[in-house]
Amino acid sequence: MTNTIQRHISLKTYNTFGIEVFCKNFLQITDESLLTSLFLDGKFSEKFFVLGGGSNVLFTRDYDGLIIQMGNKGISHFIEGNFIYVTAKAGEVWNDCVWYCVKHNFGGIENMALIPGTVGASPIQNIGAYGTELMDVFYSCQAFDTTLGKFTTFHNEDCKFTYRDSIFKSTYKGRFIITSVTYKLRLHHTINSAYGAINMELQKRGISSPTIQDIAEVVSHIRVEKLPDPSTIGNAGSFFKNPIIPINIFKELQQAYPNIIFYAVDDSHIKLAAGWLIEKCGWKGKVDGNVAIWKNQALVITNLGHASGSEIYATSSKIMNDVYKKFGIMLEREVNIL
DSSP: TTTTTTTEEGGGGGGGTTTOOEEEEEEEESSSSSSHHHTTTTGSSOOOOESSSSTTEOOSSOEEEEEEEEOOOOOOEEEEEEEEEEETTTBBBBBHHHHHHHTTTTTTSSSGOOSSSSSGHHHHOOOTTTEEGGGGGGEEEEEEEETTEEEEEEEEGOHHHHTTTTTTTTTTTEEEEEEEEEEEEEOOOOOOSSSSSHHHHHHHHSSSSSHHHHHHHHHHHHHHHOOOOOSSEEEEEEEEEOOOHHHHHHHHHHHOOOOEEEOOSSSSEEEOOOHHHHHTTTTTTOEETTTOOOOOOOEEEEOOOOHHHHHHHHHHHHHHHHHHHHHHHHOOOOOOOO
């Protein structure tokens, strides 16, 4: 029953890799006020992990602690001046939040359509896709401090956002439970179709002046074409971060590999496409026991049906080693390993 601690629960349906592991205790929260009760009962002094949609986690063993699954729901908005403030509860599916905005003609997050996961996880990871990052639209979030037992508000500058990172993954890792997020969108939004894949698909559809809905539909189409559906093929989307390297190292690599895919970050750093590096090491489409690299996107590791978390982790290590041997670059896993 919701809001009641359950014992020895399978997490297979709570992680998109479909890994069969069990947790000692499990609690789904639909009312965030229950977090205060958990604190007073001393539950946060014991081992716990907060689970959203399970789309960014790899379980390598049973979890000997409390899994808290955020299931609180609700999306609302208000307009002030030239801005729209959209607040969504942590348990909302991220893509549902995107389409809430699209249907209301609120622009700013349509390029992040179909990213898996929940709203509560969005600032932790600083999710992003096709030229937009969460930090571009994040206004604030409410979070419960499991150390002090109180709710607090974080604004954009408090979160120390960087590429696929935030203060919630570093200094405050495991301390705060995000209960809702507020996004600040512009009333007069500029369409972002800078990515080549988006432009190509728009041209195919004969769209020269795209709307917010056009962009969301095109991005969704591209993701479906490129990425496997976790409901049929276990995966966690992009398994690795795109590495950011100093420009002098990039220039050396570019001399050796003129076709290397890259994106400018600033005057002194370049972001490389991890998928390209992995593909050049021969991993795209490769099968490794019960694990396979997706045939359309080398960034995605898939479970062929019976893989354990340890097997998937071992395959990721082999990929990292091969990329390091060939390019001298150590990839970093984007997925949380438990």
